[in-house]
Amino acid sequence: MTATIEPEVGKGRLRKEDERLITGRTRWTDNLTLPGLVHLAVLRSTVAHAKIVSIDTSAAKEMPGVLAVFTGDDLDPEGKIGMPCAWPITPDMKSPRRPVLAQGTVNFAGEGVAVVVARSAGEAEDALAEIDVEYEDLPVVLGLENALAEDAPLVHEDLGTNRNALWVFDSGEAGSGGNVEQAIADAEVVVKRRFRQQRLVPAFMEPRACVVDPTAAQLTMWSATQIPHILKTMSALTLGLPEHKIRVIAPDVGGGFGGKIAVLPEEIMCLLIAQKLGKPVKWTESRSETMVAAHHGRDQIQDLTIAAKRDGTVTGLKVELLADMGAYLGLVGPGVPILGAFMFNAIYKIPAYHFACTNVFTNTTLTDAYRGAGRPEATFAIERMMDELAAELGMDPMELREKNWIKHDEFPYTTVSTLTYDSGNYEAATQKAMELFGYEALRQEQRERRERNDPVQLGIGISTFTEMCGLAPSRVLGSLDYGAGGWEHAAIRMLPTGKVEVITGASAHGQGHETAWSQIVADQLGVPFEDVEVLHGDTQSSHKGLDTYGSRSLAVGGIAVVKATEKVIEKARKVAAHMMECSEDDLEFSGGKFTVKGTDRSTGIGDIALAVFAAHDLPEGVEPTLDSEAVYDPENFSFPHGTHLCATEVDTETGRVRIRSYVCVDDVGKVVNPIIVEGQMHGGLAQGIAQALYEEAVYDESGTLTSGTFADYLLPSAADLPSFTTDRTETPSTTNPLGVKGVGEAGTIASTPAVVNAVVDAVRQFGVNDIEMPLSPMRVWQAIRTGEKAAGGPGAEAGGGLGSIDPAHGGAQ
């Protein structure tokens, strides 16, 4: 046994999972095949809201290779099965039943109406065209304010309202701060703004897929999911199946971004049909289906009022949100905007705060978690607001932030929304970022360009953000009526040859857990990095877990791994003392060895593992195993923060925005692997910038998603993005033994307002104080031309929409 000298934690190791992920030579759900496997294809509604008059499946059943065609009534004759929502945010929240396939009515374009089972995927797809559905149109409910209008038609007639729930936090009532109406009434300056968070599609790389095998002892489901453990329990509850008869496997999963936190009707459908036919079944969606049927993200109207003194001291913040749930409630959909409630006050000391969110049903694809989930929306709004307040006061926007943020010596700090931030150093991150950015020189250039009326104007955008990560302390989730806890599980298996298997309840889908967990375990147990294997995503091996989302894996799951290794070491200590005939107290463990203090006598943990395996000579009463497990429930969230600075050039003749430089200094606490952190930052920045400039899910007035392909839903590539300057400060979290905070969502949360602030800053001299996202060239150009009259505000002409593949003109050579 060689002890590792250099610590693994902090080392920029290449990811051990990357070779198989990048080459694709691995096991995804869709490339799994089983004897007798049959294939499903789902017919989806082309209309947004209609009564289903009839569904004729007879011709489809006669198509080659077709084994069966099912409707919702076939699969669930009593109409009792509903997809679960695990987050009833208020006692009176309205929850429509979301069936496996539409029954009676369709409520959004893309909802499943019937399913074909065939011998091949192609035959299943061919038969879809032969199903004849007769619809009787119902009025389509689109747009948050339209849906809440007094005479609005209803998405769900039986609910009697389109209002899903109203959730309120008030610092005056909570005792965490003052009365916001008083603060506004007393304010020297009040700024009001309305922002729109456009709807986004979580464009994960691997479309969703599910295989169910009913032929083994357990009903086995493979799914491209982020949440195999939750899916197992929820499948049992949804269908009344015994939980111990279900096994769920998330094999390698190609991304999720929150879009795979779900219990899908298609997964439940696969369970039902596999059992019905006694054959293994597979469902794999096309990208076109992902776009309309997988849950979307964001989609809010945000009304903010900020109160301040003339000197820039913020005295109150009032937030009124409308949040579009779509036609049904996703697994955690209603809670997504509520997560934002704790983040509008951000890094600032705001003495009075009021938050009210109304969740609304419309005839659109449901919304749920998408990278950041509630926190990007909040961060965008407050960071935009700080720039607007600075402009109103004639202050430098960074100076305004400094005046209001929590100083590094004020931690731990309990905010107006009742969270206690354990640590942070906003000054340090900001100072580093300002130096890297060359803030003063850029301001100078901005002045010069303005003075000479340059056709290309320069703008500087700031985002000094924080986020709550490490979801989550179970008691907090309980207080928010969330349907589960927030702990995580880990186990260590010490193999006879000294190798180590780590079992984690986190479920990686691209994050690099195998590498990071191996580094942690290598340090904890003093074994080589290469000797550690990480097992995850199969409820048979990893029997307990709460999966991966909300930047929780390292800050919760990683700590569970640490706790499990500590138990291994304690067990091994007893055996080591016995082997070396000394007292346990005389032993110190370091570098994988127990050494008798003050001597050179030592025993390696691998030798102990072998001795325990043989079990020939163990101390009295000691079980022959070093294997250990731990469940860690965090006592607090973690609070990464950072300062992001963006310089944009705006071509005033065309409205085109070019990001000239982007600097971010993030503080994600202790870093296990800097390459993984860097990768998360780059990907996160790309996604956040994409919300600012490119992406938008657009519905036409009939409720058809017009941005239904990647020709219309614009994702940036590397060619569209600047070379990022990323750096870090490291203020450890004080609430976990590794000092880690989480990095999965930071870039996405921080970057959107930095970009929009920069663009608005570039054109503010034309009277512009907002431009609706995404900031398409046309919107920017129109804003410049018309100034504040037409800038911003919901309901403007949507972006996207260029379809070079036109159904009316299919001619192609």
Next chain:
Amino acid sequence: MIPAPFDYVAPSTVDDAVRALADAGEDAKVLAGGQSLLPVLRVRLAAPTKIIDLGKVAELRGVREEGDHLVIGSMTTHYDVQRDPLIAEHAALLARATDTVADPQVRHRGTFGGSIAHADPAGDLLAPALALDCEMVIRGMDGQRTVAAADFFEDFFTTSLAPDEILVEVRVPKHTGWHAHYEKFNRVAQAWSMVAVAATVRTDGDTIAEARVALTNMSSVPVRARGVEEALVGQPATAESIRAAAEHAAEGTNPTVDGNADVEYRQHLARVLTGRAISAAMAG
């Protein structure tokens, strides 16, 4: 994402390809690289019963000189067009426009003739073909005919090709020594042009002797900006004269409206980008 079933043939001569197309009737489609056709098949917007793949027809690939023309085989890939020395010398505008087509993967598979025959108004090779007064050489069972670019593009995705005809060659009048630039405006690097301008100019000393300008995606077909050309000829090549000429760019255009741009904005872009295209051509 699974196309409807179809038969597939890959003839090795133009004659065989023409015969296969004629035999297959109206439900056949020609595959000429497939960068537009395959997505259409996969989302089942088209469901031809027969695909005739021209990928193995060697005689359709390559560039040659014929007197004062270049002749470009329709199956010449974008990659080859970008790097062809004859095109660089005599029809630089085509190379510059081809540089902007999609991404390297697409340019290796997609073909010059395939793009022209697809006739997507947002496609980047239509306007250069129009600006350069190219001629389309078309082969059918009844033999060969030649159609001017101005007559070839009829409407959105519609050309004067009959269902049983194949575009075999494009004849390009030599524009040797002309300055050229293609100014493309799109929202992300891999997106189609919202508006683009193909400009090529011959100078005589400091004076603009001849100019050819055509616009991408400003109508259902590529549009020749005759007003701009006329305003440029005989003028000194100054920023002032270019700007004045570019003011004519939107004349006679009839752009579509989509989420990216309304008519007013597209016409504004056409004027701005025309000025930039000509200036860049002069500078290049």
